[in-house]
Amino acid sequence: MEHIIFYTQPNCGLCNDAKFQISFAQEDIDIKVTEVNIQQDDKLNELYCLSVPVLIDKDTGVTIQEGNVDFVTIIDYFQSKYE
Numbered sequence: 001m002e003h004i005i006f007y008t009q010p011n012c013g014l015c016n017d018a019k020f021q022i023s024f025a026q027e028d029i030d031i032k033v034t035e036v037n038i039q040q041d042d043k044l045n046e047l048y049c050l051s052v053p054v055l056i057d058k059d060t061g062v063t064i065q066e067g068n069v070d071f072v073t074i075i076d077y078f079q080s081k082y083e
Contacts (some may be wrong), residue, residue, distance in 0.1 A: 001035070003032045003058040003080050007048045009039050014067065018053040024071035029078050057081075 006022065008015040022033055038044040038052060042045045048054050048066075055064040055074065 001030045001032055003034070003055040004064065004074075005046065005058050006020075006035045007052055007054040007056070008031050009037060009045075009049075009052050014051055014069070018042070018069035021069045022074065023064040025074040027032050028075055031074075031078075046078055060069045 004022075006018070008018070013083070021033070024060055025031060026033075036044065038048045051066040051068055054066040055069060056062070060081075062077075065073050
């Protein structure tokens with residue numbers, strides 16, 4: 001099972017769109033999602049306030065996508081991870 005950290009914040013239209021894109025990717029790949037509200041942590045808010053939504057591969061620390069998230073890129077990332 002893959003595991004991503006999904007940095008988000010309230011009232012974020014791109015974050016809502018990203019949730020749908022992640023769910024589409026989960027139809028092809030077994031992905032656990034840990035959703036983190038950056039507004040609950042000053043350090044995370046400073047790091048990601050202009051970038052959310054942000055998807056990070058928990059195992060590698062690699063940023064998969066930020067801003068506009070699409071399911072094709074998520075799937076491609078995890079498929080290429082094992083090539």
